Amino acid sequence: MASRAFSRSFGGVSSRHLNKLPSMYTRSITVSRPAFNTDSIQTTTSETTIESLVPPSESLKKTSIRRTTITQxxxxxNLNIAKLLAAGLHLGHSTSLWEPATLPFIFGTREGISIINLEHTLVYLRRACNVAREIAVRGGSILFVGTRPGFQDLTIDAARRCEGYHVSGKWIPGTLTNAHQVLGRHASPDPEDPGRPPKTYKPDLIVLLNPLENKIAIAEAQLNKIPIVAITDTDYDPRLVTYPIPANDDSIRGVELIAQVISSAAKDGAFRRKQLLDQKEKESKFSRNQHQRR
Incomplete structure (x- = not known):
């Protein structure tokens, strides 16, 4: 529109008549350019050599780059659904192996694989942590059982973290129901009466990382009324254990996460028990001193 108005204002004046227009219709345009000093340019083309193009050997030395990742x-x-999802705990088994009792824990199916609802996993995992913490506060013993290949190291680490016990090999039948014969030979004799058979102890809680391969351990724990915390996948009945955790039991990373969280809760409970015992001892000493002063 501006170009049309400009052409109409001149009434069709051609380019040759533009020079005859008054100065009021023209405007002088001046372009300022910086001064160019030709003396500052030095022609070094003739002085360039191959050696000058190669960087010095000192700059070519490899510097060791060490990346330190700080992981809490x-x-x-600090447990959340994102960490459970990253560990692959939401992936269940094929729908052909589906156990109908796990229906409340299943979010849906995708490409023939059952997807576990991690909201339920988080709730049941926190409940198992509370159970392990309370047992540790009351001075109970916790037994970690992980007999599947690849679970041995993480089972031992979880037991050592909370000063518990572990079974990383094969579960020997009769470990709980016939403990005097199975475990009695490994127990140390009584120093006061060496002829008496050694005393064996039973765990107060069993954390089972692969319940599908340890049906005998579950049966023995039920006979001895020992609660069980177990990872139950979509192909296992969660009603067979006391505290089920719906999650993928094939992911080593996910199983390690669950074992680490439960052992950390048990460690907190043991530390809390130590604090309570120290406080109780201090109170008893204080009351004893007060009684002596009187």
Whole structure:
């Protein structure tokens, strides 16, 4: 529109008549350019050599780059659904192996694989952590059982973290129901009466990482009324254990996360028990001193 108005204002004046227009219709345009000093340019083309193009050997030395990743230990306090999802705990088994009792824990199916609802996993995992913490506060013993190949190291680490016990090999039948014959030979004799058979102890809680391969351990724990915390996948009945955790039991990373969280909760409970015992001892000493002063 501006170009049309400009052409109409001149009434069709051609380009040759533009020079005859008054100065009021023209405007002088001046372009300022910086001064170019030709003396500052030095022609070094003739002085360039191959050696000058190669960088010095000192700059070619390899510098060791060490990346340090600071990872926080997994505890029940910093646990969330994103970490469970990253560990692959939402992937269940094929729908052909589906156990109908796991229906409340299944979010849906995708490409023939059952997807576990991690909201339920988080709730049941926190409940198992509370159970392990309370048992540790009361001075109970916790037994970690992981007999599947690849679970041995993480089972031992979880037991050592909370000063518990572990079974990383094959579960020997009769470990709980016939403990005097199975475990009695490994127990140390009584120093006061060496002839008496050694005393064996039973765990107060069993954390089972692969319940599908340890049906005998579950049966023995039920006979001895020992609660069981177990990872139940979509192909296992969660009603067979006391505290089920719906999650993928084939992911080593996910099983390690669950074992680490439960052992951390048990460690917190043991530390809390130590604090309570110290406080109780201090109170008893204080009351004893007060009684002596009187």
């Amino acid at each position: 230990p997994m505890t029940p306090h």
